[in-house]
Amino acid sequence: MEHTATGPASSPGAKSAEARPSPLPLTERQEARRRRILAASTTLACGGGFDAVQMREVAESSGVALGTLYRYFPSKIHLLVATMEDQLALLHEALRQRPPAATAPSERVAETLLRAFRGLQREPQLADAMVRALIFADRSVSAEVDTVSRLTTTIIVDAMDLPDGPDARQLSAVRVIEHTWHATLVAWLSGRATVAQVRQDIRTASRLLD
Amino acid sequence: MEHTATGPASSPGAKSAEARPSPLPLTERQEARRRRILAASTTLACGGGFDAVQMREVAESSGVALGTLYRYFPSKIHLLVATMEDQLALLHEALRQRPPAATAPSERVAETLLRAFRGLQREPQLADAMVRALIFADRSVSAEVDTVSRLTTTIIVDAMDLPDGPDARQLSAVRVIEHTWHATLVAWLSGRATVAQVRQDIRTASRLLD
DNA sequence: CGCTAATCTAGAACAAGTTTCAGACTCGAT
DNA sequence: ATCGAGTCTGAAACTTGTTCTAGATTAGCG
Numbered sequence: 001m002e003h004t005a006t007g008p009a010s011s012p013g014a015k016s017a018e019a020r021p022s023p024l025p026l027t028e029r030q031e032a033r034r035r036r037i038l039a040a041s042t043t044l045a046c047g048g049g050f051d052a053v054q055m056r057e058v059a060e061s062s063g064v065a066l067g068t069l070y071r072y073f074p075s076k077i078h079l080l081v082a083t084m085e086d087q088l089a090l091l092h093e094a095l096r097q098r099p100p101a102a103t104a105p106s107e108r109v110a111e112t113l114l115r116a117f118r119g120l121q122r123e124p125q126l127a128d129a130m131v132r133a134l135i136f137a138d139r140s141v142s143a144e145v146d147t148v149s150r151l152t153t154t155i156i157v158d159a160m161d162l163p164d165g166p167d168a169r170q171l172s173a174v175r176v177i178e179h180t181w182h183a184t185l186v187a188w189l190s191g192r193a194t195v196a197q198v199r200q201d202i203r204t205a206s207r208l209l210d
Numbered sequence: 211m212e213h214t215a216t217g218p219a220s221s222p223g224a225k226s227a228e229a230r231p232s233p234l235p236l237t238e239r240q241e242a243r244r245r246r247i248l249a250a251s252t253t254l255a256c257g258g259g260f261d262a263v264q265m266r267e268v269a270e271s272s273g274v275a276l277g278t279l280y281r282y283f284p285s286k287i288h289l290l291v292a293t294m295e296d297q298l299a300l301l302h303e304a305l306r307q308r309p310p311a312a313t314a315p316s317e318r319v320a321e322t323l324l325r326a327f328r329g330l331q332r333e334p335q336l337a338d339a340m341v342r343a344l345i346f347a348d349r350s351v352s353a354e355v356d357t358v359s360r361l362t363t364t365i366i367v368d369a370m371d372l373p374d375g376p377d378a379r380q381l382s383a384v385r386v387i388e389h390t391w392h393a394t395l396v397a398w399l400s401g402r403a404t405v406a407q408v409r410q411d412i413r414t415a416s417r418l419l420d
Numbered sequence: 421c422g423c424t425a426a427t428c429t430a431g432a433a434c435a436a437g438t439t440t441c442a443g444a445c446t447c448g449a450t
Numbered sequence: 451a452t453c454g455a456g457t458c459t460g461a462a463a464c465t466t467g468t469t470c471t472a473g474a475t476t477a478g479c480g
Contacts, residue, residue, distance in 0.1 A: 027476090027477075029476090030427090033428095050348075051466095054465095054466065054467085055466075055467060055468080056466075056467090064428085064429090065428060065429040065430065065431090066429090066430085066431090066468090067428075067429070067430085067431095067469085067470085067471095068427080068428055068429075070467095070468070070469080071427080071428085074468095075467080075468080076466095076467065076468090132346060132348075135345050135346070135393070135396055136342060136345070136346045137400060138260075138342075138400055139400055139401050141400075142400055142401050142402055145400065145402060146402060149402065172410050172411065172414045173414060175394075175407070175411055175414075176386075176390050176394075176411055176414050176415050178393075179389060179390045179392075179393030179394055179397070179411065180386050180389045180390060180393070182389075182393050183345070183388075183389030183390070183392050183393045184385075184386075184389055186345055187389070190347060190348055190349050190351075190352055190355065191349050191352050192352055192355060192356060192359065197385070200382050201382065201385055201386055201389065204382045204383060204385075204386050204418065205386050205418075207418070208414065208415075208417065208418065237446090237447075239446090240457090243458095261436095264435095264436065264437085265436075265437060265438080266436075266437090274458080274459090275458060275459040275460065275461095276438090276439095276459090276460085276461090277439085277440080277441095277457095277458075277459070277460085278457080278458055278459075280437095280438070280439080281457080281458085284438095285437080285438080286436095286437065286438090
């Protein structure tokens, strides 16, 4: 029940202490399996949120044995965090295509997050599954959570569109913005915050960049 | 597996649609049972965090049947959120005894939260159990989470020590501070943020009050 | 092609949260 | 003191995440 994270062998294809670079050599079929699993996870999540993503169901709908699913993703949390990684990559791509329009960094960040929020509103159950997994993740998932966190930071910093990188003060502000982003989503998902409050919180936190 | 929260009967003593005021009539023995359960929960949490609070163990160490435990707290999450409520009340009391020393509201708030953080550092496992439960809570716990949230807000607003109440802008800032407080704690608990970062994030968010 | 290690499958088994139930107990009102 | 409703107990059952195992398959290599 503990994922001590001591061992490698967490990803398929890992035999001992292979290189860490993301996509260690996967055969085509393995890549396809991984995709099918993530797709099944996403579909189930869209249908019923965190609870609806049941490992046996994911295994079945992706046509993979339960043991194999666990070889690819060592826990439900790992699976959902990977799903989030996937979705974030899509968002990042979309943003690259159509960057925010405002000029001030704080406004560009707010605009970016508000747009992301609009996307999540379209699939609130998926958001529920991903966000709850992300924040509930314990140490055994810290590497994966870190990846997501870095991706999010990148998205925000990209949105700021600074000539030089952000300074220390701005980095701390970005961390707080990220925290606010997650926590306000959680409050919204569990019905304790309205859409308007989420939007206001995003704008309020973004003000820290001024 | 769903706590539809439709029904009352969630607290012992509830027969149909009784009044909601917190402590509906409990006999002395019931009050004692409730205390014992919360104490057991706290002890177990201090020992091993969220995972160590196992319902069967809580029932056994508080000398209560499993079914009874579930009658008092309809889920593990409810139990841990109630535990947090308990601890927050203690904190509130301690703060009333020795209020923050700074003069500026933002500094008083930062001082208060930093002090609370120092307390949590003394029992990190307890913090883990309480905070993870709080953020993982779904709609079925929203009433209880709301109580905790209101208590937290009260603590912060009390710390500000304003002549009149806070205005709208300040209320939004307080929400963001609260979000930051929870999210930075989560990051610290799962080893993704250092103590120094937590402190800085608290100060950064508090700046929103200036 | 034939071999070997790694991978995959099916399914049982285990752990912890949650539910259920029959019977014993307690409380408040008569 | 007694009755009835509501509570508590102990134990089994159920659910879903996770682990384990024995045998079938696959990938890469000589």
